[in-house]
Amino acid sequence: MPKSKKRKKKPQEEPKRASRNIVKTRWGRIVIVVLALGFILSGLIGLIYTLIRAMQI
DSSP: OOOOOOOOOOOOOOOOOSSOOGGGSHHHHHHHHHHHHHHHHHHHHHHHHHHHHHHHO
16 A cells, blocks of 8 residues: 655745735824815815805805
């Protein structure tokens, strides 16, 4: 009867992530806050401008 050898498993490397989560870094949070504030301020300025233009007509 032939002696069978078990097949050895190949060592698997951990898959590398393609990108990092920007929210979990300090600079990422700062960038998100700056973008959010810029969006809010531009909307507020646009609203004020529109109200001033509407009052003049």
